[in-house]
Amino acid sequence: MKGFLYGQTEYNILKNSARLKDYLSMAKTNGFDFLSLTDSSMYACYKFYMGCQEMGIKPIIGLEYQMLDEDNFYSKCLLYAKNNEGYKELSRISSLVKLKNINSFLDIKDYKNIYFVFPFFESILERLFKQKNNDSNALNILNEYLDKINKIGGYIGLSYTNKLESIPLVREFSEYISKFNVKTLPLHQMKYIKPEDSIVYECLTKIDGKPEKISEFDDYSFLTNPKEDNNLNDFINSINLNLFQNKIALPHYPNTKGKSAYEYLGILCHKGLEKRGFYFEPYLSRLKYELSIIHKMGYDDYFLIVWDFICYSKKNHILVGPGRGSAVGSLVAYTLGITEINPLEYDLLFERFLNPERVTMPDIDTDFPDKDRDKVLNYVKEFYGEKHVCSITTFGTFQVKSSVNELAKIFGIDNERIKKILDMIQERGYDSLLEAYKGDELYDFLYCAKNLENLPKHIGTHASGIIFSEDNLEDIVPLSYGAGDLYQSQFEAEDLESIGLLKMDFLVVSHLSLIDQMIHDIKDYSIDQFRKIPLDDKEVFKLLRAGDTLGIFQMERQGFRNALKEVLPTSFNDIVALNALYRPGPMQSIPEYAKRKHGEKFEYLHKNLEPILKETYGVIVYQEQIMKIGQKFASYSLAEADILRRAVAKKKADVLKQMSSDFILRAMKNGYSKDIAEEIFELIYRFSDYGFNKSHSVAYALFAYKMLYIKAHYFNVFMSNIMNHAISNKTTLVSYISYAKSHGLLTQKPNINVSKDTFVFLDNWLYLPLKTIKGIGDNIVNDIVKERDANGLFRSFEDFIDRCHPDKNVLEGLVFSGALDIFGKTKKEMIESQDKQQQIYLKYIKGAKTKEEYDFDTLKEKEYQFLEMNLEYNLFINISEYYQKYKCIPLSKIGQKIYVNTIASFSDLKEIKTKKGDLMLLGSIEDDITTIRFTIFPKAYETIPYGAITKNKLYAMRGILETDNKGEPSFSISKLAPIE
Structure with missing residues (x-):
């Protein structure tokens, strides 16, 4: 039989450059009967096995095991699964290598469904055989090893191809062991595909820190004509694997009521519906329908599992997102408290979530604050068992x-x-x-x-995915350690889902973390109150109509804010529609939506479209609307209509032709003319990739609305939190500080006796955190705050120096940021105090003080150096006379498509060439309130002297505010002049 037993791939990370797909392709091209995978881990096992099956090649699953002998030398042992039980044993061994670092033959000798193959090269066998002529004890030990190998039915692997200069040694060894009746196998180790790839392999080993040189006599490439013999044929024929054929059963929720999962789920849902106050028709019929579909598809336990950890979260005051994705369309999910959105109120469709005619796993993603996600994961680990819950491996690549x-x-x-x-x-x-x-x-x-x-470079952990299993995971997939306290699968997410394991996504949403902290900061306010916020709050809609959504989830971009000012929302449904429309493609419908909302007359293509499209003024916005059109005109079930929507969105010609014919025939049977049927199908076709999942849009709109509610009623709490969130992003932070200022909330420079690692709100001021100062990290801040808390406020500059002993760089940062201004000394005086003679002068000459200070430009430059912004030494302080002189208006008050004069500085500059080779300038301009993108087109740029534009300098400029193709505003500058 043709093949070889020591094939390795790029998933032997930093130890092999052979790509799995190339390995399989080469085997197919060269007519291999079998192929092996013997990486030192099992990351690629599933992909390899399925790839072999697809190509008609017999897969041999192995594992390279490193053993430490009595003399602290490592020897390789290759382990091969004889059968399905052998695969489970390999999986357990691979897990133990990662989890417990096993490295002895004693740790693996009792596994009965594994073949043991001991390579001659790089092993104790080679070492002892080379020593035998000079060390009789070495010969005795070698003979003992050979006896042990024989007794366990093991094999010795002999390579006549890898190290060509060592062939005589291999032949001598082969002759020596013949008297022991130990079986041998031809063994060719593959570390790369083509001979010229040896240099790539060498580079990988150097990156790994374990450099290896391939000599001109060595060959670890893909061997197109490997050696065959009877032992090899018998070995391969004896292996019988039939893996990954049966889908793994979903885990069961262990309820204590003695009820089946179906019965228990029904009880919980009816209780939940009653508690929500909707225990009447049509809710009861919808609930009955959903429960029947869920049961028919075998997903009762799935919903119970999600319900359980959501219950745990809420009982432990952990804020959970209101829902996301198509799951929001499920009444079952709503009654269980998994989602917080009533699907019947918003006309959401269950079939968009679970389609009985297209069986797929449910997908309920849940959102948590970053500080609480691990608490929930630890709960499910404890509840289901540590070997039944795991995280998922990802691969960082070059x-x-x-x-x-x-x-x-x-x-x-x-x-x-x-x-x-x-x-x-x-x-x-x-x-x-x-x-x-x-x-x-x-x-x-x-x-x-x-x-x-694209070769794997390192192992990572899936950001949100968690695997649940009814059976011990070690019998299904090999494990390793993951992030936090969970085990981690060695398979990737798509492999795990393909073999039938249940994957759930526990997502960390930064804005949810923000909301959680805001709720905590609002006195006498609870998570339960937050869930019951009214959706018709006047103050919220004032913000929306003004486009005042800076810092709001999904609404922060200027283009979205412009859309809000165009639509002028008056209901929650308007927010839902804009969430769906503000995307490339659909956003071209926003002006039409706005005009129709404000009274412009329009006609429906057919009167039967009105009930479906009335809420969006005749504009198709949602996928659910497309499904309902299919249901209304062609009598599709909603499940069939979802299949239609998906199929049409893929735009495959053969599928479209079939779908079109079917739709038109069914519509005509319903009494519609052929022309109307064709026009309706064209409408579906045109909007199939424009339509957005309404369930998801409602969920995200609710999320944004609740942030807006806090902003409208607890502005100071809102601003301090979003500014804390932006500490590491100075550009965003500066824009937030300017915005806060425009709303009367002023930001104060750092204060050594007030500031901490986050913004502090005190006496109607927001004090900058100490860690916004360049060069001052968390450890320094913690030390300062700890000293201040333990021994009181700092009484003077000298007291601070004596107690905290800052080095030169830290002191400069504190001085020039203004953090030490409270001590009444000039910045020059504090900086010069670093000089020893100056310190003596200040300390011992009574009353000796200098009032000299650096000039404004130096102070401005230094403040910007350490804060990356100017609070005290600001270009825009006391320039009101220039606004009058040049008849200027602030950036924040410029209307679209009106030529105006304004005053701003350049914060970001980029010179580019047009396709014609002309120069133009792009970047950002700002005043003390607003930052906005700008453009100086070639014609205007020609009139500006080279080098006349610099950062951090004031300019009077004339231009027009326009919107780019992404819906973002940009100020097109036609003239400018520096303000001296």
């Missing part, structure tokens, strides 16, 4: 920049040249460069960079 930078260290290429190489790769691509650099010293570098790209 990208162009990372592969080039890693290789630069190996090839000794300096940073300047690397920048040029990256530019060349981006402009010309690898293939063109390789052709151009043949024979050049750079060729090997480029060849390696190309072949490293």
Whole structure:
């Protein structure tokens, strides 16, 4: 039989450069009968097995196991699964290697469904055999090993291909062991595909910190004609694997009521419906229908599992998101408290979530604050068992920049040249460069960079996915340690879902964390109160109609704010519609939606569209509307209509033709003319990829609305929290500070006796955190605050120095940020006190004080250096006379498409060339309130002297505010002049 037993892939991370897809393809091309996977982990096991099945090649599942012998030398042992039980044993061993770092043969010897193959090279066998002529004890130990191998039915793997210069040694060893009757197998280890890839493999090992050199006599490439013998044929024929064929049963929720999952779910849902106050028709009929579909599809336990950890969260005062995605369309989810949105109130469709005619796993994603997610995960781990819940492996891969930078260290290429190489790769691509650099010293570098790209570089953890299993996970997938206290599967998410394991997403949503902290900061306010916020609050709608949504989830972009000012929402449904419309493509319908909302007359294509499209003024906004059109005109069930919607959205010609014919025939049977049927189908076709999931849009609109409610009624709490959230993003923070100022909430410079690691609200001022000062990290802030809390406020500059002993850089940051201004000294005096003689002068000469200070420009520059903003030394302080002189208005008050004069400084500049080769300028301008993008087009740019535009300088400028193709405002500057 043709194949080899020691194949490894890129999932042997940083130890092999052979891509799995290339490995499988080469085996198919060369007519292999079998193929092995013997990585040192089992990350690629599922992909490999299914790939072999698809290509008609017998898969051999193995594992490379590193054993530590008595002399502290590592020896390799290859383990192969004989059958399905053997696969489970391999999975357990792979788990134990990762979890307990096992490295002895004693740890694995009792597994009965595994073949043990001991390679000669890089093993105790090679070491002892080489020593036998000089050490009689070595010969005795070798003979003992050979006896043990024979007794356990093991094999010795002999390679006549990897180390060509060692073939005589292999033959000598083979002859020596023949008297022991130990079975041998031809063993070729593959570390890369093509012989020329040896350099790529060597680079990987150097990146791994375990450099290996492949000599000209070594060959670890794909062997197209591997050695065959009878032992190998018998070995392969004896292996019988039939894996991943049966879907794994979903885990059961262990209810204590002695009821079936179906019965218990029904009891909970009816109680929930009654508690919600909707225990009447049509709710009862909808609930009965949903429960029957859920039961028929076998998902009763799924809903109970989600209900249970949501219950745990709410009982423990953990804020849970209101729901997301199509699950919001389920009444069952609403009655259980999994979602907080009544699907009948918003005409949401269950079939968009669970389609009985297209069986897929339910997908209920849940949102948690970052500080609480681990509490929920620990709960489910304890409840279901640590070997029944795990996180999911992801792979970080080499990208162009990372592969080039890693290789630069190996090839000794300096940073300047690397920048040029990256530019060349981006402009010309690898293939063109390789052709151009043949024979050049750079060729090997480029060849390696190309072949490293997208290879796994390190292991990560899926951001949200968690796996649940009824059975012990070790029998299904190999495990390792993950983030937090959970085990982690060695398989990726798509592999786990393909074999039938239940994946649920526990998401961390930063805005939910923000809301959670806001609720905590509002006195006498609870999570339960927050859930019951009225959806017709006048103050909220004032903000919406003004486009005043800075800091609001999904509504912060200027384009969205402009859309709000255009639509002028008067109901929650308007917010839902805008959430769905504000996306590339659909946003072109926003002006039409707005005009119709404000009274412009329009006609429906057919009168039967009116009940479906009335809420969106005849504009198709939601996928659910498309489904209802299919139901109304062609008598599709909602399940069939969902299939229609999905199929049409894919735009496949053959499918479209079939769907179109079917729809038109069914519509005509319902009494519609062929022309109308064709027009309605065209309408469905046109909007199939424009329509948005209404369930998801309602959920996100509710999320945003509740943030707006806090902003409208607890502005100071809202602002302090979003500013804390933006501490590490100075551009956003500066815009928030300017916005707060425009609303009467002033930000004060840091204060050594007030400031902490977050914003402090005191006496109607927001004090900047100490860690916004450049060079002052969490540890320094913690030390200062700890000293202040323990021994009282700092009484003077000298007292602070004596108690905290700041180094030069920290002191400069504190001085120039203004944090030490409370002590009454000038900044120059405090900085010069670092000089020892000056310190003596200040300390011992009574009353000696200097009132000298740095000039304004220096103070402004230094404040910006350490805060990346100017609070005290601001360009825009005392410039009201210039607003009058140049007849200017602030950036925040400029209306669209009106030529105006304004005063601003440039905060971001980028000169680019047009397709015609003309120069133009892009970037950002700002005043003390607003930051906005700008453009100076070529014609205007020609009139401006070179170098006349610099950052942090005031300019009077004339221009017009326009909207770009993304819906974002941009100020087009036609003239400008510096303000001296």
